[in-house]
Amino acid sequence: MILDPSRALPGRNTPLSFSGVHAVNGCSMLPPFPAEHAVIVLGLGCFWGAERLFWQLPGVYVTAVGYAGGITPNPTYEETCTGLTGHTEVVQVVYDPATLPLVELLRVFWEAHDPTQGMRQGNDIGSQYRSAIYTTDDAQLAEAERSREAYQRSLTRAGKGDITTEIAPLTAFYYAEEYHQQYLHKQPGGYCGLKGTGVSCPIG
Template sequence: MSQATAVFGGGCFWCVEAIFSELSGVLEVIPGYSGGHVENPTYEQVCTDTTGHAEVVQVTYDPESISYEDLLRIFFSTHDPTTLNRQGEDVGTQYRSVIFYSSEEQRQSAERIKAEMAPLWDDPIVTEIVPLERFYPSEDYHWDYFRRNPQSGYCSMVIAPKVAKFRREFSQRLKAR
């Protein structure tokens, strides 16, 4: 089985991780930080909105089972790529919509799929497409957060409805349960 990685930021990494973890062909999803100027940032530092990092997920997937382009389409369909530095009530540059590419092929695909998805939105897409310089995994307690904490307020009020909508819209793409 071949493996590839993609790095996306679409608001709170708990939400993005919950979505991508359910996809068939996705092998692992790690929440973390990318795009900033502080080495080995902590969650507390990133939350100050002063490190330049975005909350992101690193998605390891089997490109023979799911393509990078399909991951991009799901990314653009499961968050609001038209709001600058926010997703819902989560506000700050750490919640920006961003694709970190690790090759010219990924960059070109991201630009192409961004243009393809633009007509689906009333406002212009503000998603950044920038080179991946470094990915820092988050602290362990963020990993698989939604699955481990389904009754927490944020999970039940924000993530659960988003995941339910995703499951309805992308049922053919989900892992067998």
């Protein structure tokens, strides 16, 4: 448990207000999504650069940034940054497995950040920047765990540390505020902290 529930901020019953329309491709960020598409939620540090990485992948239908893995319902960005919601910054990725197999999506995930850093990503420090994979079915969970084992072997051979990525079934995804959605499309010169280990992931 990242946070003692008794210390968690109360949050709110009402979701944060936002348009629900993806600023890059015009698709709805809200369900229902097209048939035969799958959903996975990924955390790899600050969600601005992470979302741009995923919306550019062929086979991704739509992305949205938000908060997951914690306790506080419908948290704000400011609340999440206190560490008292238990959430990490994440990207919800809706993708077509026929075009973009999960194993390939996971390879991109592992190679785009350093999953050995615990409660940080580079200079971004705090539980809201921890690495995480939140799955929406049993097959995704098993595939994610296999990919972690495969990447750990490569990292160990390269002299890197142990993966700290949290892998668990998704319990809730809370959409972030409108200004965070597709932030680097709206602010092309904005901050992007993505930086991998330089070690290739032997999957996909």
